[in-house]
Amino acid sequence: MTYKERILKAARGEWADHLPWVPRIDLWHNSNSMRGTLPKPFKQDASLDEIADYIGGGYHKIVPEFLKVRSPEDNIDRGIGVYRLWGMAYRPELIGVDREVKKEGDATLVTYHTPIGSVSCKYIYTEEMKRAGASITWITEHVIKEPKDYKIVGYIFKNIKIHPDYDNYLEFQRKVGDKGVAAAFANLSASPMHHIMKEFLDATQFYLEMYDHPKEMQGLSEDMEPYFDQIFRVLADSPAEVIFSGANYDEMITYPPFFREHIIPHLQKLADLLHPKGKLLLCHCDGENKGLLDLIPESGMDIAEAVCPQPMTKVTIREVKKAFKGKVTIFGGVPSVALLEESMSDEEFEHFMKNLFNEIKPGDRFILGVSDTTPPDAKFERLLRITEMVQDWGKLPMTE
Amino acid sequence: MLDQEKFYTALSQGKMDEVKRLTQEALDAGEPVEKVLKEGLLSSMDRIGVRFKNGEVYIPEVLIAARAMHAGMAVLKPILSKSSAKKAQKIIIGTVKGDLHDIGKNLVVMMLEGGGFEVVDLGIDVPANKFIEAIKTHQPQVVGMSALLTTTMIEMKNTIQAVEWAGLRNQIKMIVGGAPVTNKFAQDIGADGYAPDAASAVDLVRKVLAE
Numbered sequence: 001m002t003y004k005e006r007i008l009k010a011a012r013g014e015w016a017d018h019l020p021w022v023p024r025i026d027l028w029h030n031s032n033s034m035r036g037t038l039p040k041p042f043k044q045d046a047s048l049d050e051i052a053d054y055i056g057g058g059y060h061k062i063v064p065e066f067l068k069v070r071s072p073e074d075n076i077d078r079g080i081g082v083y084r085l086w087g088m089a090y091r092p093e094l095i096g097v098d099r100e101v102k103k104e105g106d107a108t109l110v111t112y113h114t115p116i117g118s119v120s121c122k123y124i125y126t127e128e129m130k131r132a133g134a135s136i137t138w139i140t141e142h143v144i145k146e147p148k149d150y151k152i153v154g155y156i157f158k159n160i161k162i163h164p165d166y167d168n169y170l171e172f173q174r175k176v177g178d179k180g181v182a183a184a185f186a187n188l189s190a191s192p193m194h195h196i197m198k199e200f201l202d203a204t205q206f207y208l209e210m211y212d213h214p215k216e217m218q219g220l221s222e223d224m225e226p227y228f229d230q231i232f233r234v235l236a237d238s239p240a241e242v243i244f245s246g247a248n249y250d251e252m253i254t255y256p257p258f259f260r261e262h263i264i265p266h267l268q269k270l271a272d273l274l275h276p277k278g279k280l281l282l283c284h285c286d287g288e289n290k291g292l293l294d295l296i297p298e299s300g301m302d303i304a305e306a307v308c309p310q311p312m313t314k315v316t317i318r319e320v321k322k323a324f325k326g327k328v329t330i331f332g333g334v335p336s337v338a339l340l341e342e343s344m345s346d347e348e349f350e351h352f353m354k355n356l357f358n359e360i361k362p363g364d365r366f367i368l369g370v371s372d373t374t375p376p377d378a379k380f381e382r383l384l385r386i387t388e389m390v391q392d393w394g395k396l397p398m399t400e
Numbered sequence: 401m402l403d404q405e406k407f408y409t410a411l412s413q414g415k416m417d418e419v420k421r422l423t424q425e426a427l428d429a430g431e432p433v434e435k436v437l438k439e440g441l442l443s444s445m446d447r448i449g450v451r452f453k454n455g456e457v458y459i460p461e462v463l464i465a466a467r468a469m470h471a472g473m474a475v476l477k478p479i480l481s482k483s484s485a486k487k488a489q490k491i492i493i494g495t496v497k498g499d500l501h502d503i504g505k506n507l508v509v510m511m512l513e514g515g516g517f518e519v520v521d522l523g524i525d526v527p528a529n530k531f532i533e534a535i536k537t538h539q540p541q542v543v544g545m546s547a548l549l550t551t552t553m554i555e556m557k558n559t560i561q562a563v564e565w566a567g568l569r570n571q572i573k574m575i576v577g578g579a580p581v582t583n584k585f586a587q588d589i590g591a592d593g594y595a596p597d598a599a600s601a602v603d604l605v606r607k608v609l610a611e
Contacts, residue, residue: 031551128498132551138500203503207460208467211414252597253503255458288579288597291455311582314596336550336580342557343585375550375580 002178003058008241010367011181011280011303011329019363019394021057022180022331023383024306024373026065031133031376039380052179056387059180060369061172062244062282062305064088066136067125076101078137079110079121080156081188081199087172089184089238090231091165097156107140117152119143133376144200144209150216153200154223162230166238173239183244183282186231190246190283191266192224193217194254203253228266236273242280242303245270249296250287259292264299271300282331286372290314293323307332308371309356311343317359326364332371333360334386339370339378349382353389362397402426402435407472408444412457414464416471423472433479438516441472445514452511453599459507466510487518489609492534493544494522496555501548504578507598508544515602517542528555528562535568542605547578556581557589564590573608577601 001009001017009016029048032038038046042054052059064085069075074084076099082092098113106127111120122141129138143153169184176182189195196217197206209217235243246267248254254263271281285296286306290313296304304324309317312335320330337343338352360366368390374383403422410418419441426436448465451457491512495505502524512519520538522530531543543563547553556576563569575593576586586594592611595604 027551132498132549140500204463204506207463210460211464252459252507255460257458311584312580337582337585340550342554342588343580343582377551377554 003180004176004178007058007181007367008280010365011242011282011331013326013329013365015364015396018396019360019390019398020367021387021390021394022060022367022369023052023055023057023334023386024060024062024370025051025055025383026060026063026373027133027135028374028376028378029133030135031131034130034133035376049179055383057383057390059176061176061180062183063135063247063284064185072101075137076108076110079108079123079139079199080112080143080153081195082160083185085185087169087182087185089164089166089169089240090234091163091168092227093161093163094156095159095161097159108137109141112143112152112156114152114155116155117148119145119149119152119156139199142199142201142205144196147213147216150213150220154220157220157224157227160227160230162227162234164234164238170239181242182240183242184235184238184240186235186243186245186270187228188247188284190263192221192228193258193262194246194266195224196220197254198248232270232273236270236277236279240279242282243270243274244282244284244305247284248287249283249285249289249292251289251291253287254292256291256295259295264295267299267301271302275300284372285332288313288315289320293320297324297327301328303329303331303367305331306369306372308335309333311335312337312371317356321359321365324365329365329367331367332369333366334368334370336370336373336375336378339374339382341379342377349385353386357389357393357398360398362399363394364397368394401429402431402440404439404443407440408447411441411444411465411468411472412448412461414461414468416468419468419472420475423475427475427479433476433483434485437473437476437480441469441476442514442516445469446516449511449514449599449602462507462510466514469514488516489542490518490520490538490540491542491544491605492520492522492531492538492540493546494526494531494534495524495546495548496552496559497525497527498555499547499549499552500524501546501578504548504598505544505546508546508577508595508601511598511602512544512605515605517602517605528559531559532563532566532568535563535566535572540572541609542573542575544601544605545574545576547576547581550580553578553580553585556591560590573611575601575604575608 006016006020100111102109107124109122121143123137125137173182280302282303285304573592576591577595593608595601
């Protein structure tokens with residue numbers, strides 16, 4: 001079986017021949033390339049895929065490359081969470097909006113002028129962020145600053161037209177080939193309210209605004225529905241097998257009542273479009289999921305990617321498997337700190353991994369990965385060691 | 401007579417004006433300022449903290465309650481500053497250098513304030529020298545550091561070392577928290593304590609101060 005076949009089998013709840021091992025190494029690669037510290041035998045310009053081939057797992061092609069742009073247009077609307085990246089299966093067009101862009105050192109300031117008013121946002125990408133391998137810019141000034149901004153942002157989203165861009169996606173799919181699954185990106189947010197939380201307001205301010213301006217927030221959420229609906233329909237008709245919608249679920253940030261009210265209905269809506277066409281829904285579940293474990297299987301999600309167990313969270317993989325009841329495939333399992341010498345000695349790492357393999361048994365609905373990504377200072381040999389373990393112990397179904 | 405239930409109800413509903421009114425009324429009725437603070441504001445916030453820890457309320461409820469508590473504190477502050485009552489123990493807190501995340505740290509700040517501590521929030525992206533400067537200026541009993549990234553958690557170690565080199569380590573307790581931080585990591589870098597979440601931070605501070 002190819003890596004792609006293995007991943008898709010596991011994602012569909014079928015038996016693959018071997019446990020799929022798909023380490024995410026983009027941040028590690030960005031940082032070590034930038035610092036000139038890629039380990040031997042790699043040249044300093046070694047590509048991500050070259051290194052992934054050397055490790056011997058599948059390609060992790062889930063999260064888009066937010067910074068590798070073909071033109072500034074690709075990520076200029078990052079401040080409102082709208083992208084036109086290489087490999088995406090849709091292309092958003094802002095209609096009736098004039099965009100004004102200013103560069104101020106490491107910062108990009110974008111102002112959106114609409115017939116009903118203007119809003120602005122600022123995001124940064126500093127040298128320090130580059131060295132740390134950061135894969136996305138950071139919003140320092142959010143687009144909603146006062147109550148009148150809700151309507152203006154609503155206007156922008158009500159007037160976004162989503163165009164299919166399947167050739168762009170197919171290029172991505174061809175490049176990945178049979179080494180992995182090229183996930184088609186919907187949004188980092190699963191729903192309008194999740195989008196408002198993640199992109200339009202400072203995290204703390206969002207919760208206060210829920211109390212201070214609930215009507216304005218609800219109005220904006222309604223204005224954004226057509227944007228999400230268009231994306232969902234275009235992706236359901238796309239050539240992709242797996243659609244990625246929604247990231248960073250966490251029991252504190254996307255607390256259970258919020259997850260139930262504002263995230264599940266949209267995941268279910270998307271899943272209902274995808275499943276009749278044989279497509280799968282993937283979400284990036286990299287937070288503390290303990291309080292959400294019982295809700296995730298109700299959501300229609302097929303793959304919970306970046307699932308992170310103890311010691312970085314409160315849950316074990318055994319608990320996650322039990323809660324998912326065979327309905328959701330776990331993608332992850334190796335917490336990023338397990339790859340750091342500061343956090344685990346070699347002996348502790350070996351013990352941790354042996355225990356993890358025991359918890360995974362018999363290996364159904366499981367894609368082994370790093371949650372959520374390999375850190376820049378990871379001990380590279382540990383990735384190779386996991387490949388050995390998968391070779392030695394990962395024949396499915398796993399028994400002894 | 402100070403009505404604790406009224407304080408709790410107003411606080412848990414985030415009613416800032418109501419909390420201010422209750423605070424002023426309690427003072428006008430001759431209640432000592434320390435009693436209004438402890439039995440009116442802090443005990444209500446503490447109840448909300450316990451409910452948060454038990455998963456009965458969530459982050460929005462904690463944030464609006466903390467904001468309402470601040471509204472009441474603003475009424476008390478001018479009187480407290482002149483009072484001879486024992487000062488609250490002080491904590492300085494910040495997200496370490498290179499890390500721009502603040503929601504977890506903000507929540508810890510609110511829980512600690514609700515626990516009766518005076519908190520100096522240094523914000524995000526705080527380098528070791530700024531922690532040292534703040535220790536000298538504010539003379540805290542505890543320093544709290546937060547990190548969300550595996551790339552920045554090492555700054556906690558650097559900060560602890562820098563505080564040691566500055567000769568300040570023995571006069572304070574240093575505690576850490578954040579997604580990639582584990583108890584073992586905390587021990588290895590020489591921290592005095594680690595809390596796995598915001599709800600546990602108050603207990604941790606009380607524990608390290610009692611040691």
